Amino acid sequence: MPLLGKAVEQVNKIKEKHEAAWKQYGCTLMSDGWTDRWGRHLINFLVNSPEGTFFLESVDASSEVHDAPMLADLLQQRIDLIGRDKVVQVVTNNGANYKAACKLLMERIPTLFWTPCAAHCLDLMLEDIGKMKEFSKPIARARQVTTFIYRHGRLLDAMREKTGGRDLVRPGVTRFATAFLTLRSLHTHKDALKFLFVSDDWTKSKLARTEAGKKVHDTILSTEFWNSVEDCLRASQPLIILLRIVDGDERPAMSEIHTKKRNRLEHKRLNDLVYVQYNRKMAVRRSAAATAPIRRTYEPQEDEDMEDDNSDEAYLVDDVEVDDYGEIAPIVADESDQAAGGGGNSDPFVMEDDFY
Structure with a gap:
């Protein structure tokens, strides 16, 4: 197995400790987007809990229109991946598109809260x-x-x-x-x-x-x-x-x-x-x-x-x-x-x- 693959497996073991904390205490999903020098829009997803902050993944959303439905779907996919019963709140920036997206998300998931960064x-x-x-x-x-x-x-x-x-x-x-x-x-x-x-x-x-x-x-x-x-x-x-x-x-x-x-x-x-x-x-x-x-x-x-x-x-x-x-x-x-x-x-x- 390549060295990078082995390193990923080791980090997955660290993730198991975080997942246990997510289940016991609940967690916060955080979204952090930015644009690189080549014009690609990349969105990082992180999860925070008493166990600490864990980097989940990065998504290249360059080809997408960053409107409320698209961002809401993107966030919901990560919430479903973690577990709806575990995610207590979502933290994003204060952009109008994120405000609208999180409002839509809270309508879909009544137990969810949005907190601006x-x-x-x-x-x-x-x-x-x-x-x-x-x-x-x-x-x-x-x-x-x-x-x-x-x-x-x-x-x-x-x-x-x-x-x-x-x-x-x-x-x-x-x-x-x-x-x-x-x-x-x-x-x-x-x-x-x-x-x-x-x-x-x-x-x-x-x-x-x-x-x-x-x-x-x-x-x-x-x-x-x-x-x-x-x-x-x-x-x-x-x-x-x-x-x-x-x-x-x-x-x-x-x-x-x-x-x-x-x-x-x-x-x-x-x-x-x-x-x-x-x-x-x-x-x-x-x-x-x-x-x-x-x-x-x-x-x-x-x-x-x-x-x-x-x-x-x-x-x-x-x-x-x-x-x-x-x-x-x-x-x-x-x-x-x-x-x-x-x-x-x-x-x-x-x-x-x-x-x-």
Whole structure:
């Protein structure tokens, strides 16, 4: 039997423990959809119970019209697979199609409840805050700064030297949380950035004489900009902390796998890979949590703890892929990405060498 097949069998044994908990306590079916770089719409299905979260499967729904009847049928199929007597509630995002689908589903199954995703609600709140004039301007200016720095290799190296190897762009649990975490990172490294843009290396460089370079320089040395960043942070920090609480459990690594070269794998094998990887990881986490001391109070995490497993990679706030919750799918540079950049250096991973 192939190695992947053996791994699937091992995870199926883990599933048996979860199924016992589903039968004893009931469970929650969770749906998480997103669109990859090739335009495929993939929907992940997870089941939560006192035993933990279990990744059930992923469905490629690219060829389907995502209306209420279609989504209701899709969810009902998974409920029937688990057992109607075991599924207590369904959790999805707050999209109008999902609201209508779950209303239809509750009519079909009277014992079922629909609960909107708390993380999605908080993300929508951050989105609304980001649209306000007082916040949209500093976010846009911060985006210009990070985009400019990450598109020029030597400038990026110089920035990392000044910040002690730290990156400015901070991937968060959701798209809009990422924007505010990036503001926090910029504020943390404010002195290092100011020092960089008044140094001889910068003033003598070709970039300092470009219009884009002058705008970034003026932004970094602007007191008004940094005051507005502080206002954004004061408004967003409580929501970001709460977002980390409600979205504490790890989600499937479907986005990471799908955005890499493994996209070329047929969907069944890809689904098996995620099935094995995610459920094994959750089993290890649950085992570790069972032996860890109980924390009776919540302590807000520092920004370093808010990064995900891909924090060493470069991200751009305005160049990401997003799922139905606003979740970020990591951007990974491969040969096709580099080639697509062409000569215009529009790709953030194609570095320009005109710093000096």
